[in-house]
Amino acid sequence: MTSLKFHWTQQAQDHKARAGILHTAHGDVITPTFMPVGTVGTVKAMTMDAVRSTGAGIVLGNTYHLMLRPGAELIHELGGLHKFMDWSGPILTDSGGFQVMSLGALRKLNEEGVTFRSHIDGSTYKLTPESSTDIQYLLDATITMCFDECPALPASHDTIASSMRMSMRWAERSRKRFKTRPGYAQFGIVQGGIEPDLRIESAEALNKIGFEGYAIGGLAVGEPQEQMFETLDVTVPYLPSDKPRYLMGVGTPQDMLGSVMRGIDMFDCVMPTRAGRTGRAYTSRGTLNMKNACHIHDRRPIDPECDCLACSKHSRAYIHHLFRSKEILGAMLLTWHNLAYYQRLMRTIHQAILDQNLEEKATELHNDWNKGDWKLDEWN
Known part of the structure; x- marks a missing residue:
C-alpha cells in the first residue's frame, strides 16, 4: 500500500x-x-x-x-x-x-x-x-x-x-x-x-x-x-x-x-451517459439530437473537434441509423462521445486556468455553444 x-x-x-x-x-x-x-x-x-x-x-x-x-x-x-x-x-x-x-x-x-x-x-x-x-x-x-x-x-x-x-x-x-x-x-x-x-x-x-x-x-x-x-x-x-x-x-x-x-x-x-443512451450528443456547438431525421444522409462526424471512436470512425448518418434501429451500439458510441467531450472540456478549462485566461476562454465556449450546429459551408 x-x-x-x-x-x-x-x-x-x-x-x-x-x-x-x-x-x-x-x-x-x-x-x-x-x-x-x-x-x-x-x-x-x-x-x-x-x-x-x-x-x-x-x-x-x-x-x-x-x-x-x-x-x-x-x-x-x-x-x-x-x-x-x-x-x-x-x-x-x-x-x-x-x-x-x-x-x-x-x-x-x-x-x-x-x-x-x-x-x-x-x-x-x-x-x-x-x-x-x-x-x-x-x-x-x-x-x-x-x-x-x-x-x-x-x-x-x-x-x-x-x-x-x-x-x-x-x-x-x-x-x-x-x-x-x-x-x-x-x-x-x-x-x-x-x-x-x-x-x-x-x-x-x-x-x-x-x-x-x-x-x-x-x-x-x-x-x-x-x-x-x-x-x-x-x-x-x-x-x-x-x-x-x-x-x-x-x-x-x-x-x-x-x-x-x-x-x-x-x-x-449521470447527464452525459444518460444522454448518450437517449440520442443526445454534447458538442462544442451545443447539443444535437441524433434521432432527428436531418442526420439520415449526413456524412460528417458528430463533432469535428472530437477524436473519440464515434467521431473518428463513424458518420452522423450511421449513429442515427443505430438509434432508429434500436441497436445497443448507438448508445455505446454516443456515451463514449459524450464522456470524451466532458473530459476534453475539463482539460480545456484546466489549461485556461494555467494560462490565466479563463474568462476569455469562457466567453469563447459560451459563444460556441450558442452558435448551434455547424453549417455545411463552415465544416472543413
Whole structure:
C-alpha cells in the first residue's frame, strides 16, 4: 500500500478558479475533473477501457446500490471495487444518503439513521453514518463520503435547518468511524438548501470536524442555475483553500464552467451517459439530437473537434441509423462521445486556468455553444 498522504496541490489560480492535482492511493487526478458515474460498478454502456480512453481519471460508485446488489461483503471478498470493476484509478463512493432519501414512503428517518425497503425486492435495510462508512471501507473506496440527508426542496427554513444540523451530527459520527489510511480520504458534505446562513453554518461545522475534502450537496435538484451559483458564491469562501471542493450531481457543461469559476474542483453527473443512451450528443456547438431525421444522409462526424471512436470512425448518418434501429451500439458510441467531450472540456478549462485566461476562454465556449450546429459551408 502506498505511504502517500491524500492531498491536493494547487498549480495555478485564475480569479476564483483553481487548477491542481489530487494525489491519492490509486493515482493522481488533474483538477478540475469530471467523474463518470458508475453507480453499480459499471459506467453504463461503457467498458472501463473505453472510460479510460476518454481521459477520465476518477469514477464514482454508490453505496446504496452496491450494498443491495451484489453486496459490499462479496465485493470485498473478491478484492474490492477496483478489481471487481477493472478500474485501477481512484473511486469515489457516494454514501447512499441521496438515494435513500429519494425512496419517500419506503424509508423511515430518525437520529440514528434511515430504515428503508429495497427498491429491488422490498427487503428491509438500515443505513447509519457508521454502516455507510463501513460499507465504503469494504468497497475500498479511495474517497468515502460522509452520510447525510438531502431534504426535498422547496422546504421551510426551519425544516432545512433541522435536516442540515442532523447531517452535521451524522458527519461527526461518520468521521469517527472512518479508518484513516495513506492515500485515502473522507469528504464532508455541506447542506443547507439555498439558505445562505445555513450553508455558512454547515461549512463551519464541517471545518471544525476536519476532512480531507469538502463537497457541496443539495444543489442541482431543480433550482435555477442563478440560485445554484449564488449558493456557491456564499459557500465556497467558507471552505478550506488547501482542500479539494466537490459539487455533487452537476451537471451541464455550462453549470460546470460557471462552478469552476466559483472555485469548484470536482464534478459528477449521470447527464452525459444518460444522454448518450437517449440520442443526445454534447458538442462544442451545443447539443444535437441524433434521432432527428436531418442526420439520415449526413456524412460528417458528430463533432469535428472530437477524436473519440464515434467521431473518428463513424458518420452522423450511421449513429442515427443505430438509434432508429434500436441497436445497443448507438448508445455505446454516443456515451463514449459524450464522456470524451466532458473530459476534453475539463482539460480545456484546466489549461485556461494555467494560462490565466479563463474568462476569455469562457466567453469563447459560451459563444460556441450558442452558435448551434455547424453549417455545411463552415465544416472543413
